[in-house]
Amino acid sequence: MGKGETSSGLLAFIGLDLGLKQGSYEMEIFIDKVLGEREYIKKQISILAKEFPLKKLWVDEKFVTPPPEFKERIRREGKIIKVIYGITTEQWLGKGLFILPSSGEAMPNFGERRIFNNKPRSSHKGIDIKVPYGTPVKASNSGRIVLASDLYFAGKTVIIDHGMSVFTMYCHFSKIRVKRGKLVKKGEIIGEIGATGRVTGPHLHWGVKVSGISVDPLSLLSLVFE
Numbered sequence: 001m002g003k004g005e006t007s008s009g010l011l012a013f014i015g016l017d018l019g020l021k022q023g024s025y026e027m028e029i030f031i032d033k034v035l036g037e038r039e040y041i042k043k044q045i046s047i048l049a050k051e052f053p054l055k056k057l058w059v060d061e062k063f064v065t066p067p068p069e070f071k072e073r074i075r076r077e078g079k080i081i082k083v084i085y086g087i088t089t090e091q092w093l094g095k096g097l098f099i100l101p102s103s104g105e106a107m108p109n110f111g112e113r114r115i116f117n118n119k120p121r122s123s124h125k126g127i128d129i130k131v132p133y134g135t136p137v138k139a140s141n142s143g144r145i146v147l148a149s150d151l152y153f154a155g156k157t158v159i160i161d162h163g164m165s166v167f168t169m170y171c172h173f174s175k176i177r178v179k180r181g182k183l184v185k186k187g188e189i190i191g192e193i194g195a196t197g198r199v200t201g202p203h204l205h206w207g208v209k210v211s212g213i214s215v216d217p218l219s220l221l222s223l224v225f226e
Contacts, residue, residue: 013223015213018111018123022049052111052123063153063198064116070152077151084146084159085167085212093163094141095186098220101140101170102193102204104131110216116198125214126169126207133174133202135193139184140168140206140217148176154205155197158190168217171205172196 012029024046031039066074100106112124139160146167147159156173174194178184195202208217 013210015210015215016047017213018052018125020047022047050111052113053109054113054115055109055124056115056118057200059116059198059200061117064119064121066152074152080147081151081159084161085209087146087161088165089144089161089163091163093143093161093183094166096141097222097224098140098168098217099138099186100129100221101168101190101206102129102131102135102137104129104135104204106218108218110218126171126205127217129204129206131193131202131204133193133195136189137170137173137191137193137204138187139190140186140220142186143168143184145178145180145182145184145190148178148180151197153198155199156191156194157197160184160190165209165211167209169205169207169209171207172199172203174202 014027024044027043027045029041029043031041033039062070107128107130109124110127114121114124137158141160141162143160143162145158146161147157150156151171154169154171156171156176158170158173158176158178160168160170162168170191172194173191173196175192176190177192178188178190184190193202193204206217208215208220
């Protein structure tokens with residue numbers, strides 16, 4: 001078989017949380033069949049430990065310790081994002097392989113442990129693509145725009161629902177060029193590189209969620225979904 005190919009049958013994939021500890025885990029699989037029957041499969045899987053690098057960054061202090069007047073906005077935006085990632089679109093909307101959303105150097109910094117202004121914060125749940133200000137950003141696969149908004153930490157942000165609980169997130173735009181509800185095709189321009197939100201300079205943050213779990217976006221590039 002070639003790269004990204006599988007033998008005939010059913011194909012599924014799951015995301016593993018960054019905080020998952022090394023060890024053996026029991027995985028339960030339920031398969032609903034056409035005639036209403038359900039197949040049950042139980043497997044043991046082994047998770048290996050991975051040490052992620054540490055990076056220190058310096059940003060505007062308001063993005064490390066937000067002033068009180070922004071706390072309600074941050075809470076509201078967090079709630080909206082949580083609702084979005086709970087959406088279940090049963091139909092697969094993607095077309096073929098995922099692609100990088102922009103030209104430039106894709107940094108393999110998923111999971112990087114980050115310290116902002118000498119204060120530990122959450123791990124990096126995506127990758128950064130270093131490109132000049134104003135560079136076009138493309139949809140990495142076809143899907144529906146479920147968010148196109150300016151967020152406190154992520155800046156001007158677009159989220160695409162590709163169906164089957166797979167979402168891609170694009171952050172720190174200077175300009176958003178799509179609206180919520182729009183169906184976009186793979187490669188369609190959705191925005192332009194910027195430096196909005198918590199950043200040290202112009203770049204694209206590209207994130208992927210699978211059933212609510214953040215996964216390394218680079219791991220999607222060789223997977224065939226059709």
